[in-house]
Amino acid sequence: MSEISQHSTPRRAAKSGGMPSLRALLTLLAVLLLAAVPFIAPSMQLLINLALAKGIAVLGVTVLLRAGQVSFGHALFFGISAYAGAFLMASLPGADLILVLVAGVLGAALSGLLVGLFVVRYRGIFFGMLNLAFSMIFWSILEKFYHVTGGADGIRLPRPTVLGMVLERSGFEAVIFYLSIALMVLLGWLTLRWFVSPVGQIFQSLKTNETRLEYLGLSPKRVLLSGYLLSAVLCGVGGSLMAMTQGVVTPEYVWWVRSAEMVFIAVLGGAGSVRGAFIGALIYEIVRVYASAFAGDIWQMLLGGFLLVIILFAPKGIMGIADGLIHRGGKRRATTAEEAR
Amino acid sequence: MTATNKAGTAKPPLLETRELMIKFGGVTAANNVSMQIEAGRNLAIIGPNGAGKTTFLNICTGWIKPRSGKVFLEGEDITPLPPRKIVRRGVARAFQIPQLFTEHTALENLLISAAAREGLRNPLQNLHNIRQRDEMMHLLDLVHCTDVADRVVVELSEGQRKLIDIAVALALKPRLLLMDEPTSGVASSQKHEVMEILVGALAEAGVTSVFVEHDMGIVARHADEVAVWNAGNVQLRGTPQEILEHPDVIRDVIGEEVA
Numbered sequence: 001m002s003e004i005s006q007h008s009t010p011r012r013a014a015k016s017g018g019m020p021s022l023r024a025l026l027t028l029l030a031v032l033l034l035a036a037v038p039f040i041a042p043s044m045q046l047l048i049n050l051a052l053a054k055g056i057a058v059l060g061v062t063v064l065l066r067a068g069q070v071s072f073g074h075a076l077f078f079g080i081s082a083y084a085g086a087f088l089m090a091s092l093p094g095a096d097l098i099l100v101l102v103a104g105v106l107g108a109a110l111s112g113l114l115v116g117l118f119v120v121r122y123r124g125i126f127f128g129m130l131n132l133a134f135s136m137i138f139w140s141i142l143e144k145f146y147h148v149t150g151g152a153d154g155i156r157l158p159r160p161t162v163l164g165m166v167l168e169r170s171g172f173e174a175v176i177f178y179l180s181i182a183l184m185v186l187l188g189w190l191t192l193r194w195f196v197s198p199v200g201q202i203f204q205s206l207k208t209n210e211t212r213l214e215y216l217g218l219s220p221k222r223v224l225l226s227g228y229l230l231s232a233v234l235c236g237v238g239g240s241l242m243a244m245t246q247g248v249v250t251p252e253y254v255w256w257v258r259s260a261e262m263v264f265i266a267v268l269g270g271a272g273s274v275r276g277a278f279i280g281a282l283i284y285e286i287v288r289v290y291a292s293a294f295a296g297d298i299w300q301m302l303l304g305g306f307l308l309v310i311i312l313f314a315p316k317g318i319m320g321i322a323d324g325l326i327h328r329g330g331k332r333r334a335t336t337a338e339e340a341r
Numbered sequence: 342m343t344a345t346n347k348a349g350t351a352k353p354p355l356l357e358t359r360e361l362m363i364k365f366g367g368v369t370a371a372n373n374v375s376m377q378i379e380a381g382r383n384l385a386i387i388g389p390n391g392a393g394k395t396t397f398l399n400i401c402t403g404w405i406k407p408r409s410g411k412v413f414l415e416g417e418d419i420t421p422l423p424p425r426k427i428v429r430r431g432v433a434r435a436f437q438i439p440q441l442f443t444e445h446t447a448l449e450n451l452l453i454s455a456a457a458r459e460g461l462r463n464p465l466q467n468l469h470n471i472r473q474r475d476e477m478m479h480l481l482d483l484v485h486c487t488d489v490a491d492r493v494v495v496e497l498s499e500g501q502r503k504l505i506d507i508a509v510a511l512a513l514k515p516r517l518l519l520m521d522e523p524t525s526g527v528a529s530s531q532k533h534e535v536m537e538i539l540v541g542a543l544a545e546a547g548v549t550s551v552f553v554e555h556d557m558g559i560v561a562r563h564a565d566e567v568a569v570w571n572a573g574n575v576q577l578r579g580t581p582q583e584i585l586e587h588p589d590v591i592r593d594v595i596g597e598e599v600a
């Protein structure tokens with residue numbers, strides 16, 4: 001676990017070395033390219049949408065990685081948010097998309113607070129496993145209370161209205177797609193801002209010195225809780241988008257494999273990297289779908305091998321490789337101080 | 342002895358401990374320690390390694406709870422409080438082994454401290470843009486570390502880390518500053534100058550200080566008062582002159598420093 005945190009990317013407030021403007025330009029291009037998908041590659045729209053929803057959830061895991069903590073149970077908040085939306089639609093047919101999203105995020109935030117208050121006392125393997133335990137408990141509740149939750153079949157989440165309008169399937173899909181892109185940009189930006197803020201910086205210093213934190217008059221638990229809440233909310237947004245995209249929620253949403261997948265994607269993209277969470281999710285989904293179409297279960301082997309290569313040779317993930325290329329292209333080399341981070 | 346003064350007129354001491362006891366295994370690290378620390382002075386604590394000096398600071402700041410005995414801050418019983426609550430009451434600490442955020446730069450460590458002091462209000466403001474930046478640059482200057490402001494802490498020398506550690510504590514604007522061997526690791530050519538500036542800054546800001554020190558030259562020049570620790574308790578207390586000329590001290594403490 002400490003391995004992963006050591007591998008995570010620079011997390012300091014200073015502007016990173018290299019060329020931030022080039023970085024911003026590439027980010028803008030990538031977002032525009034994504035926005036063009038319904039026109040240039042309509043067959044990929046659904047796939048990309050699922051990847052974006054997952055990416056926002058992975059961002060939640062990424063936040064925790066910045067503090068050197070790995071959660072193996074964050075699908076819990078992904079699932080709670082999805083189910084909150086489904087229950088809302090069941091009790092309030094024709095509810096608005098915004099309402100579904102808000103209900104999901106509230107559910108995730110509330111459960112994040114409850115679980116968070118408990119798990120922030122722990123670090124490392126215990127933190128990771130306790131999160132897993134909570135998600136397993138919720139999973140079995142979903143499976144066992146069949147009459148409420150629909151058991152393994154889950155429950156349908158009918159198409160919500162959009163600002164009062166009843167949309168056809170394709171129209172609704174377009175709305176969800178662009179909403180996902182907008183939320184990716186907004187939440188990615190907010191998370192980046194939070195990372196460089198005093199509280200975000202203190203959150204990231206948790207792994208280097210909790211003694212000093214206490215002697216600054218701060219509670220390490222409270223600081224961890226603030227990041228934990230952020231991560232739960234991000235997973236909630238991802239889960240809500242996923243549920244509305246798929247139109248059905250099942251216990252699989254909180255299944256531990258889903259949690260592990262989030263950690264996998266976060267490390268793949270660049271442990272601790274905001275952009276990496278989305279790049280990782282896109283690559284993951286694309287490889288999964290296309291490789292399995294061509295050759296059965298080979299995709300797991302492919303991704304496993306890929307992750308192995310990343311951890312061994314590029315511990316900062318795909319974003320680390322990308323940054324390296326940007327630096328090489330740029331005129332200015334990072335100072336030793338920046339490299340040491 | 343009571344927290345309210347015998348006459349009932351004067352204020353209670355800034356910090357007072359009563360009969361602190363703690364044992365670690367067979368070692369009695371605090372053996373009935375009763376101390377009063379008056380506001381506005383610089384108290385040096387001297388004594389051999391293992392005498393319980395650091396333990397005393399640990400108990401005063403709530404890091405270690407005594408088996409028995411109490412700690413009062415201006416008459417308030419702070420014994421059960423966690424360090425962070427004692428810190429928020431105005432007691433800051435610099436450590437024997439610097440406690441810094443090692444992945445952050447020297448300046449960022451100070452900025453974090455200032456932000457903590459102000460309460461973390463704005464979660465979307467860049468740490469580097471907080472209002473206290475100039476004030477923190479000034480503090481860095483005070484401890485002669487301006488040139489390493491943007492260096493990551495792991496790259497700094499031990500002496501620089503000690504000084505940053507003190508600056509981080511000062512950034513909290515404490516009423517009482519506890520320093521554990523502040524000049525150990527600082528180049529001997531710099532020691533006096535740094536202490537001079539530090540003590541000057543403390544006096545200017547009205548900060549009371551307690552510092553554990555092994556260098557008797559520093560003690561003689563910068564302390565208003567000296568307490569000699571031995572085997573978990575205060576053996577002697579007096580002015581630097583009285584203490585440094587005391588035969589027991591010359592034999593037990595200074596003798597050891599020379600040896």
Ligand SMILES: Nc1ncnc2c1ncn2[C@@H]1O[C@H](COP(=O)(O)OP(=O)(O)O)[C@@H](O)[C@H]1O
Binds near residue numbers: 369397
């Ligand atoms: N947390 C602790 N656990 C066990 N023993 C300790 C602890 N803190 C201090 N001690 C022991 O208490 C004694 C006093 O230590 P300390 O206060 O660090 O002395 P000093 O700072 O005067 O050198 C030493 O024998 C030390 O080993």
Ligand SMILES: [Mg+2]
Binds near residue numbers: 394395396521
């Ligand atoms: Mg000591």
